[in-house]
Amino acid sequence: MPLVEITPALRDPCIPAPCASVLQQLRTATAVQHTTLEARLPLTHPRLDLGTYKRIIAAYYGFHLPLQQSIERFLAPQAIDPERQKIPALIKDLHALGLSDAQIHALPRCSALPAINSVAALLGVMYVMEGATLGGQVLRRIIADRLGVDADSGGEFLDVYGRDTGRLWKAFLKELADFDTPLHNAEVVKAACATFDCFQTWLEQARVLNDA
Numbered sequence: 001m002p003l004v005e006i007t008p009a010l011r012d013p014c015i016p017a018p019c020a021s022v023l024q025q026l027r028t029a030t031a032v033q034h035t036t037l038e039a040r041l042p043l044t045h046p047r048l049d050l051g052t053y054k055r056i057i058a059a060y061y062g063f064h065l066p067l068q069q070s071i072e073r074f075l076a077p078q079a080i081d082p083e084r085q086k087i088p089a090l091i092k093d094l095h096a097l098g099l100s101d102a103q104i105h106a107l108p109r110c111s112a113l114p115a116i117n118s119v120a121a122l123l124g125v126m127y128v129m130e131g132a133t134l135g136g137q138v139l140r141r142i143i144a145d146r147l148g149v150d151a152d153s154g155g156e157f158l159d160v161y162g163r164d165t166g167r168l169w170k171a172f173l174k175e176l177a178d179f180d181t182p183l184h185n186a187e188v189v190k191a192a193c194a195t196f197d198c199f200q201t202w203l204e205q206a207r208v209l210n211d212a
């Protein structure tokens with residue numbers, strides 16, 4: 001019996017409990033990053049305006065497009081699950097928000113992305129990007145209330161999976177659980193933390209985040 005029992009609350013989130021499932025490890029390790037991003041993204045801000053929303057969706061496009069291309073390169077010759085494509089929704093929103101094809105094409109794209117060089121890293125990246133669709137369900141209602149924006153007027157991305165959100169999240173969790181191996185879980189967690197970091201840095205550069 002150890003002299004001092006370290007409770008989960010006191011444990012360094014970057015050193016996951018060895019017996020925890022990979023999902024528990026991901027949740028613990030990224031909790032602060034999620035809370036920080038949630039607080040700094042003006043999407044829930046009472047005074048959110050359409051101009052800010054448009055800049056956020058443009059910045060999301062600039063991150064998701066190169067990230068999806070990186071996932072495609074890793075998966076090749078297999079393709080990304082067509083059900084999990086997010087770029088068409090972002091393009092639809094940008095069009096609805098008034099951008100032309102040429103303006104969308106000219107948007108800045110992130111080059112400091114999380115490395116995807118293993119299945120473990122891919123799952124860590126996917127945990128963050130797939131998990132964000134859950135928050136999207138909350139955000140789409142806020143955007144509809146505050147800005148009057150719905151799926152056809154710029155809010156498609158926040159509801160990208162629509163009524164399939166729960167099913168696709170559960171299917172992803174199953175993939176994650178099937179992969180779960182103590183040998184590789186740290187790599188999954190590292191990639192998820194890197195994804196949050198890269199996304200936050202990108203949104204900071206795009207000047208769409210509130211001050212920390």
Ligand code: HEM
Nearest residue numbers: 027034037038041043044127128129131132134135138199
């Ligand atoms: C204002 C912005 C955000 C809000 C209000 C928000 C809200 C939420 C909520 C309510 C959930 C839990 C849903 C549920 O349990 O059914 C969730 C889950 C999650 N969100 Fe966010 N979110 C935001 C931004 C983001 C962003 C930008 C990312 C990543 C790019 C992200 C990644 C995740 C992940 C990975 C989960 C899954 C956690 C898990 O169950 O393991 N969120 N979010």
